[in-house]
Amino acid sequence: MRFGAAFLVCLGLACLGLAGCAAPPSQGGGGIVSMNPCADATLLELVPPSRIAAISHYSQAPDSTSIPLDVARRFRGNNGTAEEVIGLKPDLVIASSFTAPSTREAFARAGLKVLYLGIPPSIADSKAQVTELAAALGTPAKGAALNARIDAAMAAARWTGPKAPALLWIGGNLVTGGQTLLDDLMTTTGFSNQAAHYGLTHTGHLPMERVIADPPRVMLAPEGAGHDSDSRAAILRKRAIAETGLKVTQAQFARQLVNCGGPVIPAALARLAEIRRQVR
Structure with a gap:
């Protein structure tokens, strides 16, 4: 879960x-x-x-x-x-x-x-x-x-400026939508959840065609970890972005940071804040 x-x-x-x-x-x-x-x-x-x-x-x-x-x-x-x-x-x-x-x-x-x-x-x-x-x-x-x-950690990571639209891929083609802890973490650190913009709540599968038609500014994914399906999905995303010329920043967000709250929250906030500072 x-x-x-x-x-x-x-x-x-x-x-x-x-x-x-x-x-x-x-x-x-x-x-x-x-x-x-x-x-x-x-x-x-x-x-x-x-x-x-x-x-x-x-x-x-x-x-x-x-x-x-x-x-x-x-x-x-x-x-x-x-x-x-x-x-x-x-x-x-x-x-x-x-x-x-x-x-x-x-x-x-x-x-x-x-x-x-x-x-x-x-x-x-x-x-x-x-x-x-x-x-x-x-x-x-x-x-x-x-x-x-x-x-x-919240005080240190809180972003007060404009929010950058972002998608957070949990694995494969599964993304986190609105009304979730990850959504709250993203909002706190200066992102707006593009999956929520698409109308997704909780978690759900998102076709790449939808992303290309209405892209986020940032895509976060657990690259290099997990199942082969994750690696294939990551390769297809990178290829689609390269071929369409979309101006999308891609960043790694470790799988271990998407699973739970509690003591995981400080590290998740710190990583999201780090990525947000790198996005103009």
Whole structure:
């Protein structure tokens, strides 16, 4: 899920420290089990590794993680099945609001404490989710500290001049539209979302013909990472721009920055602000 999806300066010194001191995976019985890859990123900010029994298997894949792979792979992964999670006997399960009803019912029958988190559509909603998760973990001060970092990053990246129309490709021909966290990040840093201009909300596939007919000023894409379909799409975009002579600035925006909010936000804002400063 994306608001997301694979690292990062965004995790700051706290996560860099985790890379060298993460505890061995729990063998079951207590601890926190996260089935939510975006919760994984925030979880690492809020609790010590010893409290984490397992994280989502998505965080251990390059195209869907929002934490450094070397950190993620120090923890036990889980595939999100009810049987697997219940077998770990966790103190707390962090799951997605899209969790299947049958899985929810299985957790309830097992008497598990579960926190279901949705996909935040804005920076403010992401901060509220950090606060909610920190409260559930008993670490409200760390949640407040993370939100303060997000506020500082927003202040540093905020653009007050004219906005540049931009498309943010998530992968292949999939773009982020309006009413999303990425849309809020783009607007904050001086871009207007061209996908929203086309009428797209959330995420959707966008044919290149539409882009050529009404091009943005900037195109952001996770070039050089992900599946072969991403590389093919990137090649076709570059070829189309070259052949039509469109004045479109192309810039790389790492796939790991499109997947989640929380601790990913500062790095995403910094990268977007950097690109915006380069666009006249």
